[in-house]
Amino acid sequence: MDSPARPPYYARDNQGGSKARDGVSATPGFRPLYRQVYEYLVRQVSEGAWRPGEALPSEQALARELGVSQGTVRKALDALAVEGIMERRQGKGTFIAANTQERSLFKFFRLSRPGGERVTPQRGEEQVRRRAANQGDIARLGLSKGDKVVEIRRIRLVDGEPALFEMIVVPAAVFPDIENRAPLPNALYSLYQSDYGINITTAHEELKADLARKDDAAYLKLSLGAPVLQIDRLAVALDGRVVEWRVSRCDTRNFVYAVTLG
Amino acid sequence: MDSPARPPYYARDNQGGSKARDGVSATPGFRPLYRQVYEYLVRQVSEGAWRPGEALPSEQALARELGVSQGTVRKALDALAVEGIMERRQGKGTFIAANTQERSLFKFFRLSRPGGERVTPQRGEEQVRRRAANQGDIARLGLSKGDKVVEIRRIRLVDGEPALFEMIVVPAAVFPDIENRAPLPNALYSLYQSDYGINITTAHEELKADLARKDDAAYLKLSLGAPVLQIDRLAVALDGRVVEWRVSRCDTRNFVYAVTLG
């Protein structure tokens, strides 16, 4: 299960017979079989073995191929489905989750009307430039001095009114030539997946209140000193790399940031 | 599985033999067996069949008692563990999750230092009073005109400095006599569970930026017009009732609201 390629037979962690059962039981490095299958599949997806939206082999086929039982494959696939990496459809098959625009927005775009009704943003003005990474970029994105980044600044509208002012920084090495792809789509994570094979699976956000500065005032049509909500996000790809830093500044007179805990 | 009490044998949804297999297959109302076990256990917990921290019967015992296989019970228990309602410990058993102070704070208290380091609040001044529900309470908590609520206003400190100013409203009928229990613990949800049998499982929060008003300025030692983060929370109990409305106002110079999406 740890062999690199896509082997018809493979060596298991806990070696031997056909399960993790052979007396030895080297407790420390123990990793259950279904976990190994899970990691194998994550690796395959990271390496682009299947395209988004494409179907995987059936449970039976995978089980045969990997030499484990169908139940074990199922447990791995179920976990992947829970994490939103795959999508299972009874009667049809298991598919690599396509980060469609809507899907991606639903997951990571948390602005709503007060009361809970979700809204979807439209694209506004945007500026894209390539530049050297500064200290902040280096620390957050794990870069080295001298590395290049691409910085995107854009407005996002709701019902034609500016609602959000974003600054987005990504490593140029991870998204080659992205600075020449304007106009960028509303849901960037969709583009990251389809054009760069980068699956954003989680995002860490830190929120604070601030006062409108000159930029905010101009872009969001606010007066100086009006309250703005600042959302500072680090987006993590399937392979664990932090591949985007985003700071959004938001007028919360008409919208709120909505989240469910628990 | 749908019978109310705690039956040694019970009637199944999809009736008949011993699984959901008897030709009829009335597709519409289909609910898998493990789901029925799940709902049965939720009902038991809601009704206080076991105390927080107490162990449930073993998988085998439950399976025997309910007349299903161990695997089916396991699937229900695993789901309950994922939702944090139960806690499973290999070699020991399955326990009703005890909403300890730390646990409850960890789950619902989202303030951190910028960068991610978690903090824990201390109790500050508090005022508790019983009053008639107003329109806002009625709408949010699903009450009727004339119902009573208990309102708690309190400060919470971090490192001795005021960080949070909270207004908490709960239905008096759900938490009888809570107004006479001062001083209230830091983690209220722990008290709700141990003294009232109310398990808070999820919370919906809406965040916005605002400017410090007179109250904020006084309690949080801010100047008027300083930015504050407002967190508007509805807390939902295991049985689906909204049992608390809480508005927190927060000074985010030293703290941020941290959340992970995905």
Add this chain to the structure above:
DNA sequence: GAGTGGTCTAGACCACGCA
């Protein structure tokens, strides 16, 4: 009807905690 995932069962063995 064939093929897929979804549910359910039964039984074996492993890892863990405790007496």
Add this chain to the structure above:
DNA sequence: GCGTGGTCTAGACCACTCT
């Protein structure tokens, strides 16, 4: 050593989709 949950397997049947 016993009892608990955790993993793994094998096989049956159900529900869904497409042809």
